[in-house]
Structure formats: C-alpha cells, structure tokens
Amino acid sequence: MSEHTGTPLPAATDVLIVGAGPVGLTLAAALADRGVDVTLVDRQAEGANTSRAAVVHARTLEVLETVGVAGELVDRGVVVPRFTVRDGDQALLSVRFDGLPTRYPYTLMVPQDVTEQVLLDRLHAAGGRVHRPHEVASLVQDGDGVTATMATGETVRARYAVGADGMHSTVREQAGIGFTGDTYAQSFVLADVRLDWELDAREVMLYFAPAGLVVVAPLPGGRHRIVATVDDAPEHPDMADVQALLDERGPRKRPAKVTEVVWSSRFRVHHRLADRYREGRILLAGDAAHVHSPAGGQGMNTGIQDAVALAPLLAAALRDGGSAADLDAYEAGRRPVAASVVRFTDRMTKVATAGGATQRRIRNLLLRGLDRIPAVHRTMAMNLSELAVDGHRS
Template sequence: MLPERTDVLVVGAGPTGLATAVTLARQGVEVTVVDRLERPPVTSRAAVVHAYTLEVLERIGVAAPLVARGLRSPRFRVRDRDRVLATITFGDLPSAHPYALMVSQAQTEAVLADRLTDLGGRVLRAYELTGLDLDAAGAVATFAGGGTVRARRVVGADGMHSRVRELAGIGFGGPTDPGESFLLADVSVESTLPRDEVSLFLARQGPMVWAPLPGGVVRLVATVADAPRDPEAGLLQALLDERGPARRPDRITELLWSSRFRIHHRVAETYRRGPVLLAGDAAHVHSPAGGQGMNLGICDAVALGETLADVLAGAPETLLDDYSTTRRPLAGEVAGFADRLTRLATLPPVARPLRNVLLGAVSAVPPARRRVAMRLSGLTHRPARPGTARSPHPAVPPR
C-alpha cells in the first residue's frame, strides 16, 4: 500500500532507482520506491559492471555480493572476424577491481533489492505514475487507480520513456528519427573464443558484442537494420556467421531469450526541476557500445542519493543544482564515446584498413592502451582525490 507521505519518492526499480534508494536508506532517509511492473524482469540489456562502478557500489555495501555472482573479465578485445585489432587489459588498473565484472542486470537488481530489504525498505509494485503536481513543499504524485503520495523530493529513475521527466516538463533533446535498432540475446554456444573476455566485432554491417556471462551463457548484442520483436536462433546464427569468427565459426546450441530495442543519443536538458531530479536512462540514453549506460546510471544514483541525504539533513539546496551541473556533462561525454565506438564499426570498406592500423597502434602503445582501459572502466570519472567523493558540508547538522 502506498504511504501518504515520504521524504523521497523514487519512481522506477531498475538498478538506478534501487541504488538511489539504498544510498538514501543507509543515511536514515525515509524513501519509497514504486514501479509500474508487477514483478522484476528476469531479462535485461546490461551485462557488465565496470571497475569505477564497483568502487561506487562499495560505498553502499553492494560490491562484494555482486562480485560473488559475476564473472571477472581481465581484458577486452576488438576484432575483425578472426583478426584481433586491439587488446585492452584491465589487470593494471589502479583499482581494487582490476577487471570488468560480467553479470546480468537482473542479478545486479537482485543484489540491490536484497540490500534495500536489509535496510528495511522494499519496492511497491504495479503502481503507475499518472500525475505530478509540484509546489513549495515538494510534490504530490498521483497513480493509476487514484492513490497519491506527498514527497519532499521525487527521483525519476523510470527509464528512457520517463513519465517523471515528462510530467516535470523537462526536455529530452535529440534526433527525431526512430533511432538505432539493436537485438540482444542470451545463448548457449559452441565457440573457441575465450570465456573470460568480451569481444567487440567490427563489421561492415555493424558492430556485434560477444560477452560471456556466468554459467556458460553468452550475451550477444548487435545492430541490425530493423530488429524483429523476438529474434530467433536462425537470425542470431546468421549474425555470428556474418560478423563473428570465420575459420572456426560459433554454433548456437540453445537460445535462452532474445529481445530488441532502439536507442537515440539523448541527454535531458537538466537533471533537476524544483523537487524533481533525474538519474539513469531517464536523464541520458546512448548506444550500448562500451557497456557504459547502466554504469553511468548507478553512479548517478549514488551521487544523487548522497546529495539528497545531505540536503534533507540541512545542507544548502544549491547542492541539488550542483548534482545536475556535474553529472550532465558526464552523460554527454559517455554518449560521445559510445557513438565513436559505433562509428568505428560502420566505416566504409575503403577506410577500414586505416582504422585497423590505428587500433593496432593504440593496442601496442602502453600509455594509449591504458587511457582506453581507464575510459572503459569509468575510472576517468573518479574524483581527483580518492576517498573524497563527497565534499563535506559544514552546514549539515549531526544525525
């Protein structure tokens, strides 16, 4: 049942919404999480948690149980069929997590939900937001069926088609075309590719990601002209034959699940309007190349949760504006990086030899290879002074 009042209403129970709620609950803030779905999804797009995200998750007590459920990948390779164009290693990253953690988004959500439960919280499900009235005291949220909740702050973590963003009147600029079409699937596959590394295949037809997951599962993500609603095993096999290894081709033995999605490159015009704040896909969407989307959303969430907790405890309201002005440029940077990776894959044939030489040069030069590894891992977003991710706010009274 919906409460009449709450300090913070979080709309959306994906990784971003759950991480926001866990961060707030740890600080003793009254937080209510709602989601329109009756049960959490068992399938998901994201499949990697990077080093910096794991460092952020350590702050809310989630990293260790998540690492226990995942597969550690020490390297990332860029390939053109059988040819390795570049190898990026994570083993020498300046982090306690020198790897990419391969784990389904569904598992990430489950770990976050367990942590929220441990803190006395829970997700209220099958509540669809229909209205949002802002006033000096915060906001009144209305739900299908007539229920209402008064909140001092509302967090929109409800994805690319965010109802919170729409009701708050926040623009979501970007192209008006249908967007890039992707299919994704989890498969069992006979393959000679290493089961501890991610491969990005660059093909004239578009990029394809081959990502191992625990239990011998492989996540495939590929751009296609127009993905069908439920991609079948035959189509996925054709993509592997077209873009994957040629000398010893992969063979799909079982299709576990498949789906499709479209992505625009968009960033919200602001992350804050009065008592409403945005995080994750509600604030930014882009190509999945590089596996950056969910990671950026989780880092948004912890930064926002910490800032909200401070403001609710008496810190200056302007800190919420600082959240928007600090996090929004990072979204533009990540979107640009993902777009460049996608463009690398779709260069015309005449430009591919030069591209391959340049990628090989990057891989062969340690400083360049390290810069790419730092960028992929998210460690370039780490605060300049480790251990000071949160600036102290003298105005905050003791709790």
C-alpha cells in the same frame, strides 16, 4: 521478504523514487541507510525485468562498496580482464584492465536481473521495499514538495521526487525537462545464448564486419551475451537469427555454434541528454537523464553512479530544510560525466559501424597502429571502466 504488490501506498514520504531498476534500487538503499523515509514505486510486476544490461565496470563496483553489494556482485558474476576489437580472426586492438588503479581491475559480467536481486535484498535489509505495480500519472510540485498521483488515483506527498523511470520517463515529462539528442539508424539485437565456442572465455570481443558489428561476452552459467547492429531486427531473434549474425560477422577459423537462445530482444538506441537534472524538487537519474549507445556497456553504470552521488546530497538537503545548493551540486557533478559518456559511446558506435570498404580499411589500419601505443591502451581502459571520471586518478 517479498515485494509489496498491491499494498496501499503511504500518504507521505521524504523521497518518492519512480522506477525500481538498478538505479532506483541503488538510490533507495543508499537513502534508507541514511535514515531517509523512501517510497519506491514501479509500474511493472515483480520479476518482469530480464538480463538486459550485463556489464558492471570497475568504477561502479567502487561506488557500490558504499551500498554494501560490490562483493556479492563479484561473487555472482564473471570476471573479464580484457576487451578485444576484431575483424574476423584478426585482432585490431586489445584493452586490458588488469593494470588499472582500482581494487576491481576487470569488467564484471552479470545479468541485470541478478544485479537487481542483489540490490533488492540490500534494500530489504535496510528496511525498504518496492511498491508494485504503481504507475505515476501526474506530478505537481510547490515550494514544499511534490504530489504524485498514480493511475489508480492514489496520491503520495513527497518532499522530493526522483525519476529513475528510464528513457521514456514520465517524471521527466511531467517536470517539463527537455531530452536533447537523436536516434541511431540501426536497431540492435540482444540475446543470451549457449554456444559451442573455443575462444577465450575471459574476453569481451567486439567484431567488425561489413554488415555491422557483433559483441560476444561471457555470462555466468556458461552463457554468452550477444549484441549486434542490424537495419531492422526481428522482435524476438531466434537461434537461426543469432547464428546467422555470428556466421557473417564472427570468427572464421573457429566458428561459434549457437545451441540455445535463453532470452532475446531488439531495441532502438538513442543518444540523448536531459537539458537539466533538476526542476525544483524533482530530480532525474539514470536513463531518465541520459541514454546512449550500448558500446562499452556504460548505461546502467553511469546511472548507478548517479544514484550513489545523489543519495548524500538529498539526505543533506532534507536535514538542512531543502538546501538548493546541495542539490545543484548533483547536476554540476553528474551531467558533465553523462555528456562525456554520450560522446565517447557515440564515437565508438560510429567507428564500429563505418560504412564503405575504404573507410573500414582505414579504420582497421588506424586501430592496429593505436594498438602499439601503451598510452592508448590505458586511455581506453580508463574510459571503458569509467575510472576516468575521477579527476584525481592518473
């Protein structure tokens, strides 16, 4: 079933979701399964998204079981049971996921476009669709619902609207919700490459270096994801750019050779949190509500978990005639989780980008010491996998 490009929008719907990335698709599928009439719009044409977010953590796979896509994602991804922090050839700290209390004791590496296709297929199976390209120009709400006006002048009347439209969310701005935080000084290089690489393909490796960090992680099809901090990244990093990063920051004894850049980009990283997740009948999820460092690969994961938490609450509110108490529970449950992720990833980023030589030596000594403490391994694994958000786990 193809997406609905250029087709008229419905005049009315129960829930209007703005943004058809992983968060919007998850929410739409979960609501459609509950019999909610959903209209999902996105300003981008079909196929515009690329690999971008590539990490799916254990807690996200658990919640995606309720949507019915966890198994297919595992089949299409690369299972990685270990995360290692290194300085050149020296391992500083190794975090294993294979002892975690979950059916998914690993990190799953799968490109975002694959995740989105799996979720889109699931939405189609539930009878839903994506309307493209439709850009929301304004939102006006009253006591009974929200009227969304598109850039084309078309309008949709919804009982509720959800902004899953990313960091520069029009929905959040229209709702008048603040987005408190800051921007990191460094820019980031993001690239999917093919490598001549002799190290373990079952690890995500984070390399520290005086010039900054570089992450190397396996992807399906023999590719690798590269993430690196630089002062001013080129708009489209090429093979020479990525090779220089690996030569300067990666392994020494068995260096990696880049043979192809499949896709690349640059981006600036923010750490911001919405002042609230709800303004009347308008709600936020995913990057519209929280953004943070890519350290740990937790952005998309936290957003998908938002969507799975919000779906039953919205469905209950619709059944109960719009119970405010149901929707207040969403912010109460999810905003503290996002705040914790923002703090955790901010600490990881600051440790990884420590400045002077003395600071780096102290950091490396501290990490080697922590690597000898089993409790530290478990705490790191629980935080990275986001299983720590479940207070019933030990």
